[in-house]
Every structure is written in structure tokens, then in C-alpha cells.
Amino acid sequence: MSEDKTKKVDISSKKTVIEIINMHKWYGDFHVLNNINLDVKKSERIVVCGPSGSGKSTLIRCVNRLEEHQKGKIIVDGIELTKDLKNIEKVRSEVGMVFQHFNLFPHLTIVENLTIGPIWVRKTPKKEAEEIAMHYLEKVQIAEQAAKFPGQLSGGQQQRVAIARSLCMKPNIMLFDEATSALDPEMVKEVLDVMIDLATGGMTMIVVTHEMGFAKSVAHRVLFMDEGAIVEENEPNEFFDNPQNDRTKLFLSQILH
């Protein structure tokens, strides 16, 4: 990762694309998310970290309503997430999501995995959708695998396909839910490279990850979550060099040996 490639442009003047206000969520009596407030600006890259069970995945899953919040507001691209299905589908088609376990559709070929969203949601003609698909497959350097099925690819390749699948919807925002956690170590880099490439292109990203190197070089802001709340947030250098909260200090000491 060269410095110039990931140079962070100033985003303070950009408009807000995600607004989370006093948001709460419970699983039964368990308070998973406790009073979350977060503004994400266009082209901003946010890394969310924290111990397991701290609610970081749940937080980003609320942004495209894979999880429902019970109190507060989430506004994505000017659309407030409510029970209204039309709004939810609209937001989901604008927000790409990459999962820990890829979740490719195993019965479809790679190129079909990529075209299914554009064809059925965007009503793009098949031919055009395939061109878009090939464009993004080339971007993640996997075009030669287009006719294969997901089961024939390595984990790293599958995750790159999954990223390309989201990109085919031309999303404004990308969410990454521990995208590299299920990969063999030697495949982490190829996926991170794609993510860095996206960041360089100005994509708005919320990334849940344990890759602190990625956080340092790419993120505008790092959030630390514990027990369902955002405990600390700061720009990366300050966050890693000079953590304020005791829980952050403990967490960092455990992962940065």
C-alpha cells in the first residue's frame, strides 16, 4: 500500500449520506445497540472495530435493514428506514454489502451472480448487465473465471466476486462485514487490495474489520464499539497512538501484540 494511493482527501465539506440518530436495538431483553449516533459523509471511510459481540456487525446490518432497529432514526441517502418495503428495497439497491462468508449464489455462474441484481432490480438489459459484470470482474482481476461456479473458486476469489457483485449495482455506499475474517491468511491481501482500490475511487465505506493496517492507512475515522455502544472514535493515528478509553486501550493491547 503506497502512501499516495490511499491519500485521504478532505471530506469535511461533503454532504452527509448516512445519518444515525439515537438508535437503539434489542434482541429480546438484550440491548445490542445502545444510543448510536453516527454521521457518514460522502466518500468517507469508516472502520468499526471492537471485541466480538460488541454490536459492530449488527450496526452495519441496520444500515441496510438486514436488522431492524427499534428506536431512533437511520437515514440513508435521504431515505429514512421504516417498515416501508419500497424504501427498504430502494436503500438496499443503493447500498452494497459484503459478507464474511461471501454468500455467493452457488447455483449460478460467476457472471450470473453479478448480473442478477442489475437485471431484476435495475431492469438493465441482459447484454448490458453482462458488460457491466465483465467490467467489474476485470476490476477485481477475476474475469477469466466468469463462466465458473462459485464452488470452483478459492475463498479469496469468491470474496472478490462478492465485492464485484455489489459493485454491479453501482452503489453509493459499501458495507463490509468482516470481509476478510473467513479467508486463509494468504488470501487476505488480494481482498484488501480490492477494498483499497475502491477507497481510492472515492467510495463511501463502512468497514467492520480486525485488519488494523487497513484501518490505519485507509480510514478517515475509526470507531471502537463495546457492549453495543460507540465508546471511542477518532482519526486513525490518534486512535492507535493515543487511545483515550480504558477499554480501547485493553482491546488494542490484545490485538496489536
Add this chain to the structure above:
Amino acid sequence: METNIEIVKPPITNVGVIGWIRENLFSSPLNTVLTIIIASILWFSVIPFLQWALIDSYWLPDSNCKETNGACWSIITSNYKVILFGFYPQNILWRPITAIIMLVSLLIISRNRNWWNAYLGYSWLAGLIIMGVLLKGGILGLEAVDIEKWGGIILTLLLSVFGLTAAYPLGILLALGRQSEMPVIKTFCVFYIELIRGVPLISLLFMSSVVFPLFLPEGMSINAILRAQVAIIMFTAAYIAEVVRGGLQGMNKGQFEAADSLGLNYTQTMRLIILPQALKIVIPPSVSILISAFKDTSLVVIIGLYDLLKTTQSTLSDPKWMGFSAEAYIFIALIYFICCFFMSNYSRKLEKELDTGL
């Protein structure tokens, strides 16, 4: 640099036929004993059967079978028209025969999934209409034949082909309904499935033929075949629904989430992502159900419909052919077996084709 890795071949464990026999049939004392027992069972059952069925048998129509020890296939060769086609007028049997040939050809063509396109759909539609016209007649100068007279294999195929093709999609809808978050639909589907599964097919057939007409307005009647058809569809659909539900529950939650996160709606998610995978998982149990449903169509004898089994029985009630039931039942067993074998063979082929390695 040249690498010096020796290529090691797997050991050759058996050579030739004798090697194979020694390896597989006589490898241990127990295996040897089992081989001998099974071989002798085969020897003492298959040989006499072949002797009876083929060597000592009579084939010519109206042969005098009373003097032979072998099978009397004359019961089939004399009566095949009645057994296969029931009371369908015998002078126009070319019509049902043509219809059946069309049906079988369409089924065989449809085995190849590469040929599944709009044209095949139209061919099916056109084929079904032509078959209907051929069987029913009454137009184009064809003599009209009452549906009550359709019998034998015509009725069996009619009940099973329509029964199974209608029951499968209905079963899928019931399974989706049972998974639904809408309480009214869910309750209805659960109630329906449990009710139907808790009742034997025979009682459903009785209800369709005896109870159901009581609810119809005065003077209105629905054909007995149609009523039996509806009962078979309702019954099979409930079983299919439970099998499909098993497939739906076996789906990874991540598949729903990935489809959701692309913005696909419920119908698209189910049709494009979930059902193709879930149905693939449940091919073996669904085919079991379809096969048993196919055989269960023979239960319509109890409400007086002349399907293949009933026409055979009616032949046997002729004093001339009394005592030759073994031959007659072997013949229809063979017909049932061929159809069921076709289905299970196709399901294995389908499973292999749909295997994408994940």
C-alpha cells in the same frame, strides 16, 4: 532445475475377471458363504420363473392354456385392448394410442434441460390440446367419446400426469405459505397440510365421490374423474409441501441476506435464489413422493373408476380367464415399474446435472 519427484501409481489390486471375482465375491469366508447363498437363491427362483414365464408359456390369443404348466400370456394378448384402454370404443383405438405416443414423446424431449424453452412450452400446450381432442372427439368429424369411458392406461396417465404436475407447484406454494410471516396464510397452510396428511387418500377419494356432490347445487354434477383428480392433487400437494419446506429450512440464511442486500424483492428472491437451490436439495424425497402418488392413482378403483388395475380385474372376472391372475398382475406391474423407473432414473440424471460443486 529439474524436480525429482517420482510418480507413484496406485497399487493394482485386481487383474481381470478372476481377480475381480476373488476381490469382490470370495474375499473372506463370510463373503464366500453369502455369495453361495445368494447365488443358489437366484438359481432356484430365477430359473424356474424364466422356465414358467418364457419357455413353457403360451402367447397366442385364445390359446388353450388349460394343459400347460407355463404362463398363459394369452390373457394379455387376447384382452390387451380392454386392459390398456378400458371401455374406449375399440374401433377407434388409434386415437388414444396416438395421444399416448405424443405424451411419451413430449416427456422424453423434456428430459433434456437444454431444450427447455418457449417452443417446448408451446408444444406442450398444443400437444395437450390435440391429445384432449383425440381422446374426447366430438369435433373435426371425430366420434365423441364420453369421459366415463376413458379407462385403463389412459385414465392412469391422465390422473398421474395432471395430478403430479398440478400438485408440485401447489405444494411449493403451500410450503412457502407455511414459512410466511403473514399469520392468516401461515395458519391456513399449516391447517391444510396437517389435515390432509392426517387423512388416508382412500377417505379423500370417498369424500370426493360421495360427500362432495351433496354440497353441489341441484342438478349440477362434476365428473367423477375430475373429482378423483382434485382429491389426488390435494393429497399429493400436502406431502410435497412438507418435503419442500425441509429444503427451504435447509437453506443458509446468508443466501436470503445476500439476495436482500441486492434489493431483490420476496418473489424474486424465492424464484431466482432460494427455490432453485431448495428444490435441488429435495429432488430425491420429492421423486419418492411423486412415484408413490403415481402408484396411488390405482386407489381410484374403490370409487369405481376403471384405471389400469380395475380393467385388469374386470378381465379376470371373465370365467374364461379365471385363474390367470398372476400373468395379468405381472403385466400391469411391469407397466407401473417402467413408469416409476423412468421417474427415478430421470431424478438421478437431474441431480447430477444440477451439481455445481457447492
